[in-house]
Amino acid sequence: MAEFLDMGGDAATVWPAYGVTIAVLTGLLVASLRTYARRRRDLERLERTGRDNR
Amino acid sequence: MTGIGALVARDLALAVRRRGEAGLTLAFFVMAAAIFPFGVGPDPLLLGSIAAGVVWVTALLASTISLDHLFRGDLEDGSLEILVLDHRPLEGVVAAKCLAHWLATGLPVVALAPLMALLLNFDMDAWWVLVLSLAIGTPALSLAGSVGASLVLGARRGGALTGLVVLPLCLPVMVFGVGAVEAALAGRPVLPHILIEAAILVAGAPLALKASAAALRIAVE
Amino acid sequence: MPLRLHSLASPARFDRFARRILPWTWVLAALLIPCGLLWGLAFSPADYQQGDTVRVMYVHVPSAWMAMACYALVALLSASFLVWKHHLAGLAALAAAPVGACFTATALVTGSLWGLPTWGTWWVWDARLTSVLVLFFLYLGYIALAGSFDDRSRGLRAASILAVVGVVNLPVIKFSVDWWNTLHQPASVLRLDGPAIHASMLWPLAITAAGFAAFFAALLVVRIRSELLAWRIEALMRRRSAGAA
Numbered sequence: 001m002a003e004f005l006d007m008g009g010d011a012a013t014v015w016p017a018y019g020v021t022i023a024v025l026t027g028l029l030v031a032s033l034r035t036y037a038r039r040r041r042d043l044e045r046l047e048r049t050g051r052d053n054r
Numbered sequence: 055m056t057g058i059g060a061l062v063a064r065d066l067a068l069a070v071r072r073r074g075e076a077g078l079t080l081a082f083f084v085m086a087a088a089i090f091p092f093g094v095g096p097d098p099l100l101l102g103s104i105a106a107g108v109v110w111v112t113a114l115l116a117s118t119i120s121l122d123h124l125f126r127g128d129l130e131d132g133s134l135e136i137l138v139l140d141h142r143p144l145e146g147v148v149a150a151k152c153l154a155h156w157l158a159t160g161l162p163v164v165a166l167a168p169l170m171a172l173l174l175n176f177d178m179d180a181w182w183v184l185v186l187s188l189a190i191g192t193p194a195l196s197l198a199g200s201v202g203a204s205l206v207l208g209a210r211r212g213g214a215l216t217g218l219v220v221l222p223l224c225l226p227v228m229v230f231g232v233g234a235v236e237a238a239l240a241g242r243p244v245l246p247h248i249l250i251e252a253a254i255l256v257a258g259a260p261l262a263l264k265a266s267a268a269a270l271r272i273a274v275e
Numbered sequence: 276m277p278l279r280l281h282s283l284a285s286p287a288r289f290d291r292f293a294r295r296i297l298p299w300t301w302v303l304a305a306l307l308i309p310c311g312l313l314w315g316l317a318f319s320p321a322d323y324q325q326g327d328t329v330r331v332m333y334v335h336v337p338s339a340w341m342a343m344a345c346y347a348l349v350a351l352l353s354a355s356f357l358v359w360k361h362h363l364a365g366l367a368a369l370a371a372a373p374v375g376a377c378f379t380a381t382a383l384v385t386g387s388l389w390g391l392p393t394w395g396t397w398w399v400w401d402a403r404l405t406s407v408l409v410l411f412f413l414y415l416g417y418i419a420l421a422g423s424f425d426d427r428s429r430g431l432r433a434a435s436i437l438a439v440v441g442v443v444n445l446p447v448i449k450f451s452v453d454w455w456n457t458l459h460q461p462a463s464v465l466r467l468d469g470p471a472i473h474a475s476m477l478w479p480l481a482i483t484a485a486g487f488a489a490f491f492a493a494l495l496v497v498r499i500r501s502e503l504l505a506w507r508i509e510a511l512m513r514r515r516s517a518g519a520a
Contacts, residue, residue, distance in 0.1 A: 010327040021334040039504035209423035229451040
C-alpha cells in the first residue's frame, strides 16, 4: 500500500495531477447543480408573484 | 467603389483631425519597444536576439490599443447605423475602415520599425525582411482587430475584452512574421515564411470582414 | 424580445430527451471514471523511461481530448445557431463552454505537472501545451464576451461569431505553433504522449476518456436546462418591466 502511495518516487507528480482533475470536475458539477437549483427557485418565485398579482 | 474611397478618405480626415491620438499610438509603439532594455538590461547581444520579437509584439500592442476608435466613434454619433442600413455590402465598409486604420496606425509602425530595430541592436542586414514582414502583418492585425472591435461594441467593458478576443487571432501572422526575420538572420530561406504570412492575410481577410460585418449588425440593432 | 412559441417547442422536446438519458449518462460516468482512473493508477505498467509519472497520462490525455472536442462542439452549435437561428443550439454552446474551459485548465495543470520531472521546469513552451494554452484563451474570450452584454441574446450571438472565427483559426494556430516549435526546440524532445501506447495502457485510457465523455454529456444536459431557465427568467422579467412601464 505504501508502495502504491509512493508511486515509485513520483508521488509528487501523480497525486496532485489526479487530485486537481477530480477537484475541478467535482467543483464544476457542484457549481452547475447549485446554479440550476437557484434558477429554478428564482423562476418559481417569479411565476408565483406573477400569479398573485393577477 | 467610389463609396469605399469616400469612406476611407473620411476616416483618414478624421484621423488627421485626431492626429494627437494617432500620434499617441505611435508614441506608445516607440516607448514600449524602448522600455525593453530597462527591463532586460542593455546587453547588446541579448537585445539583438530579441529585437525582432520585441518590435513585432509592440506593433501588435499598438494596433490593439488603437482599435477602440475603429467603430466606437461611429456608433456613438449614429453614423454606424446609417452605414449598416444603407451600404451594401457591409464587408466593403469594414474593409474601408480597416484600410484607414492601417494607414493611420500600421503604416507608421512599418516606417518606424527600422529605427526601433536599430535601437534594439538588431542586425540591420535583415532590416528589409523586418519591414516586409510587418508590411504584410500589420494589415492582418488591423483585420483581426476589426473582428475584436466590432464584437465588443455593445459590451460593458469593451477595452480589456478586445485584447483577449484579438490576440489569438493575431498569433499565426506574428509567428510567421518573426519567423521570416529569424530565417533571414540565420541564413535560411525567407520566402516560405513570407508566403505563408501573405497566405494567412489573403485567406483570412474575407472571414474577418464577414465576421466584423455580422458583429456590426448585432451592435446596431 | 418577444417569446416565440415555436422556439420553445425544441426546449420541451429537449427536456423529455434529457429526462430519459440523464440517469444513464450519470451511471456511465460514475462507473467508467473510477474504473479507468484506478486501472491507470494501480493496474497499468509504469513506463521504461518515465516511471510512474506516465500515469498522469490517464488524466491529462482525456482532459485534452475533451477540451478540444468541446470546442469543436461549441463552434458547431454556434454555427447552427447563427445560420439556422436554432436558439437551443446557442444555449447549448453557452452551457458547454465553461466545461470545456475547465477541461482545458485541467489539461494544462496536469501537463505542467507531467512536464516537471520530464523537463525539469514547471512550464515548457512545447507545441501541445502552447496550443492548449491558446485554446484556453479562446474559451475565455467566448465566455467573457457572452457575459459582457446586458442583453444576453446579443452577447450569445457575438460570442457565437467568435466561436466560429476561433474554430477556423484553430488549425492555423496549431500549424503556427508547431512551426514555431520546430524552429526553437531541439529535434529530440520527449513527447507528452508517453511511449507508443500498447494495450495495457490503451484500455484505462479509453475507459477514462469514455467516462469523461459521459460526465460531459450529463453535465451538459444539466447546464442546458439551467440556461433555458435563465432565458425564461430574463424573458419574464423583461415582459414584467415592459408591462409595468
